[in-house]
Amino acid sequence: MYPQSRGEQSTQELPAVSANGSGDGSVAIVRDLHKSFGSFQVMRGLTLEFKPQAITTILGPSGTGKSVLLKHMVGLLEPDSGTVEVFGQDIWKIHERKRAELRKRFGVLFQDGALFGSMNVYDNVAFPLRKHTDMSEAEIREIVMERLKEVGLEAAVKKAPNEISGGMKKRAGFARALVLNPEIVLFDEPDSGLDPVRTSLLNDVILKVHDDDKGTYVVVTHDIRTARKVSDYVGLIWQGRVVYYGAADEAFSSDDPFVRQFLSGDSVGPLGMD
Numbered sequence: 356m357y358p359q360s361r362g363e364q365s366t367q368e369l370p371a372v373s374a375n376g377s378g379d380g381s382v383a384i385v386r387d388l389h390k391s392f393g394s395f396q397v398m399r400g401l402t403l404e405f406k407p408q409a410i411t412t413i414l415g416p417s418g419t420g421k422s423v424l425l426k427h428m429v430g431l432l433e434p435d436s437g438t439v440e441v442f443g444q445d446i447w448k449i450h451e452r453k454r455a456e457l458r459k460r461f462g463v464l465f466q467d468g469a470l471f472g473s474m475n476v477y478d479n480v481a482f483p484l485r486k487h488t489d490m491s492e493a494e495i496r497e498i499v500m501e502r503l504k505e506v507g508l509e510a511a512v513k514k515a516p517n518e519i520s521g522g523m524k525k526r527a528g529f530a531r532a533l534v535l536n537p538e539i540v541l542f543d544e545p546d547s548g549l550d551p552v553r554t555s556l557l558n559d560v561i562l563k564v565h566d567d568d569k570g571t572y573v574v575v576t577h578d579i580r581t582a583r584k585v586s587d588y589v590g591l592i593w594q595g596r597v598v599y600y601g602a603a604d605e606a607f608s609s610d611d612p613f614v615r616q617f618l619s620g621d622s623v624g625p626l627g628m629d
C-alpha cells in the first residue's frame with residue numbers, strides 16, 4: 356500500500372498569497388510555452404499555474420520536458436513563444452538585471468546537489484550568502500548552521516562533497532537552496548539515485564521545511580511514492596503539454612487514462628514512446 360497523499364492528509368484551502376507572499380495574486384504562471392531545440396519541439400503549448408505555498412509535483416515520462424520547464428521558470432531558457440510570469444512579472448519582458456534579482460527569490464535543488472567539489476559542506480551552503488549579501492561571517496554562520504540542522508547535516512560541516520553519501524549531497528544542496536529564504540523552490544528529481552528509505556527521509560525533510568517556511572515548491576520526479584508523499588497538486592506532462600492537473604488526492608484516484616497509465620507503469624495507453 357502506498358502512503359496517503361498530502362491531499363488526503365490535509366484538505367484545507369490554501370491561503371491566497373501574493374507575489375511577495377502576503378496578499379492575493381500568483382507566484383508563477385507559465386502560459387502557452389513553446390520551445391524547440393533545432394527542429395525538435397520540446398514545449399508545445401504548456402500552460403500551468405503554480406498555487407502559492409503549495410507543493411506541486413510535475414510527473415511525466417523521460418524526455419517530455421520537465422527539466423526544460425524548470426529552466427524556463429528560473430529564467431535560464433527563453434521561450435520561443437508564450438510567457439513565464441513570476442511574482443507578477445513576465446520574466447522576458449524585464450531587464451536582465453531585474454531577471455537576475457528575481458532569480459535570487461528562487462532556490463533550486465539540482466539532481467546531484469550541484470555542490471562545489473573544492474568546498475566543504477559549510478562553505479557550499481554559505482556560498483549564496485557570501486555572494487549575494489553583505490552579511491558578516493557571524494550572521495552567515497547562524498543561518499548556515501540553522502539550515503544544516505534542519506536537513507540533519509550539522510555534523511558534516513567539514514566534509515568534502517566526495518566524502519558524503521548521495522542523500523547527504525542532496526540535503527546539503529537543499530540547505531544551500533534555502534539560505535536566501537527563497538519564495539519558490541524548484542527540485543529537479545530530488546530522489547534520483549536514492550534508495551526508497553533515503554528517498555522517504557529526504558521527503559520528510561522537504562515536508563518539514565515546507566511546513567516551516569511555507570514556500571511555493573515545484574518537485575519534478577519519476578517516483579510515485581515521492582509524489583504521493585509530498586504533493587498538494589500534481590501536473591502530468593507529456594510531449595511538452597500538461598495532460599492532467601489536479602489536487603493530489605483527486606490525481607491519485609483519477610480515472611484519467613494518462614494518470615492511470617503513468618501510475619501503473621503500463622506499456623499500453625496514451626503515453627507512447629514518442
Ligand SMILES: Nc1ncnc2c1ncn2[C@@H]1O[C@H](COP(=O)(O)OP(=O)(O)OP(=O)(O)O)[C@@H](O)[C@H]1O
Nearest residue numbers: 392393397415416417418419420421422423424577
Ligand atoms: N539545451 C538543449 N539542447 C537541445 N536539446 C535539449 C536541451 N535541453 C533539453 N533538450 C531536449 O529536450 C527534451 C526534454 O528534456 P528534459 O530534460 O526537459 O526532459 P525530462 O522530462 O526532464 O526528462 P527526464 O525525466 O529523463 O529527466 C529531451 O529530448 C532533451 O534531449
